[in-house]
Amino acid sequence: MKFSVEAASETFEFELGGGGASLEYKVAGPNEVSGEASLVPVSPGVYSVLLGTESITVNLSKTEGQYEAACGGRRLFLSIADKRDRAERPRADAGSGPVEVRAQMPGKIITLLVQPGTEVAAGQSLLVIEAMKMQNELKSPKSGIVSKLYVSEGETVPANHRLVVIE
Amino acid sequence: MPLFKKILVANRGEIAVRVIRALRELGIPSVAVFSEVDRAALHVQMADDAVPIGPSPSAQSYLVGSRIIEAALSTGADAIHPGYGFLSENAGFAEACSTAGIKFIGPSWRSIERMGSKTGARRVALRVGAPVVPGTEEGIQTLKEARTIAARIGYPVLLKASAGGGGKGMRRVDRQGELESAIRSASSEAERAFGSREVYLEKLIEQPRHIEVQVLGDEHGHLIHLGERECSVQRRHQKVIEECPSPLSSVVPGLRSSIGEAALKIARAAEYFNAGTLEFLADQSGNFYFLEMNTRLQVEHPVTEWATGMDLVHWQIRIAAGERLTVKQEHVQWRGCAMECRLYAEDPENNFFPSPGRLVHYAEPGGPGVRVDGGVYEGWTVPIEYDPLLAKLTVWGQTREIAIERMRRALAEYRVGGITTNLALFDAVMRDEAFRAGQLDTGFLDRFMRNWKAPEMPENALLASMIAAASNESKLAQTKLAAAPSAPSAWRTNAIRGLLQ
Secondary structure, three states, rough: OEEEEOOEEEEEEEEEEEEEEEEEEEEOOOEEEEEEEEEEEOOOEEEEEEEEEEEEEEEEEEEEOOOEEEEOOOEEEEEEEEHHHHHHHHOOOOOOEHHHHEOOEEEEEEEEOOOOOOOEEOEHHHHHEEOOOEEEEEEEOOOOOEEOOOOOHHHHHHHHOOOEEEO | OOOOEEEEEEEHHHHHHHHHHHHHHOOOOOEEEEEEHOOHHHHHHHEEEEEEEEOOOHHHHOOOOHHHHHHHHOOOOOEOOOOOOOOOOOHHHHHHHHHHHOOOOOOOOHHHHHOOOHHHHHHHHHOOOOEOEOOOOOOOOHHHHHHHHHHHHHHOOOEEEEEEEOOOOOOEEHHHHHHHHHHHHHHHHHHHHHOOOOOEEOOOOOEEEEEEEEEEEEOOOOEEEEEOOOOOOOEEEEEEEEOOOOOHHHHHOHHHHHHHHHHHHHHHOOOOOEEEEEEEEOOOOOEEEEEEEEEEOOHHHHHHHHHHHHHHHHHHHHHHHOOOOOOOHHHHOOEEEEEEEEEEEEEEOOOEEEEOOOOOEEEOOOOOEEEEEEEOOOEEHHHHHOOOOEEEEEEEEEEEEHHHHHHHHHHHOOOOEOOOOOOHHHOOOOOHHHHHOOOOOOOOHHHHHHHOOOOOOOOHHHHOOOEEEEEHHHOOOOOOOOOOOOOHHHHHHHHHHHHHO
């Protein structure tokens, strides 16, 4: 499963597969990190994590949708979004009419994967945006045709900037 | 025959828990008192009986002596242990206890009265020839008088509240032009904090160390000292890390016996009994000056207990019951190094702003050489009304180096989630070169904080946190977290700011 994780004022594209004692994780980006991990809940909100053989205990709590992780005397706040959920989340006008795709964070457009007129399937990647050194693929919320493209490669956009319209 | 039938503990938090533990060890039933917000507090759970004494503000509960004495009478307690803070140094309360036929566990109310005022304590010290910081013996009456005295002892000088402590009503004055406004603000701060405007003047010792001496005496005239404690790591005159012995003791031979002897001279002159602490300023060559006396058990008493092997709270109770202190001065021995860190609910990254709230996670360290005096538990909501001290982490090591490494180990085991604490700061201090070399003075922490940046979470800890959070978020999770109650609301944050003003 893919997640978008905001932590330590950075956004990470994070992938987690498998289950229980044999998880596979991947943090996308220029310095991609991946490996195997094991995770066992030891008491409510307390997780024993083995990163390879490195043993780390994480105390986790969730308040108003935000996670707090306490680990080795430090505290950290994490916001986490399930990317599939976000892609599949029905818009008010999903299925009919045009849908605007906007930038979720300020960033730089690295690659355009579509042009006006390109036919796309739901979940297909539209463009790659980079923010705080992490690259993030924006996916189409629905099947349709790219009717408008507001940005070009190399352009820097603010948060909530209009990127693409799918009809 | 038991020492007492039952003892009421007129306090809350970690010190109430500490005293209740001693009472259980001595086979004496305990009575806790609690304010509205403390109904579920740890000390209430641990005591044999518990009595409500009023609303949450301490002025309407923990500071109302009459209600506490009533609680003692109604539960059949024949003694009261006041802990520290609250009514512990209130001579009127100690006298009221004795009038009600209840033994106050501490010195006589006359000693409290004599030594509780800084100017009074200073007069006693001068009388017996103990060294004091040059300055006024009386509160300042006029600006002209203050100017004359300040000029005589030389700037910089320090203004202090006669009735105070903890840095309230205290001002550094570097030149005559600053004197008038400093007196005005120190006086009004003193009035707000202690109900008395009286302030006095003394010479400011540059780069001073704060070193204090623990004394213990019985009611038959036998008085001993249990050595010194180094308390120089402080912020706004609030101690943060304490240790026994002082690192200065290994540099200045004979310091312990000379400062101990000075402390005993003063305490004897005050006809002092039970536990007490005499605070001194010392310069880096070991010259020391008596500052004031705390006529009660001290927050940092565990480091002395560990280095000397004596249980101060046990002795306080036995002495109050009329027992003789069987330990002679020549029997007191100091072993290794004991060090204490005060865990506060406050944010060192945000100017030590108090951070009360719910302790979503709380697990104390353990293992060899570790002692935790805590007053909280997982799930407890730290109230905004009181001191934000959560617990004291004390370690012992055969040498100071071992104690420091053991402290780092114990700090790493400490788990606190839900509120911000100063835990991360301690680890950084333990790694500091000057601290490790024992090069301390009361300005140490302020200097340290200027260069301090909160450490980032190590990369793998961040990764492990992401895995745990993502797993909890995903359908893979075997057990999901229950949503915690919401963060402190705006009114609460505003209330804290209000308290700070």
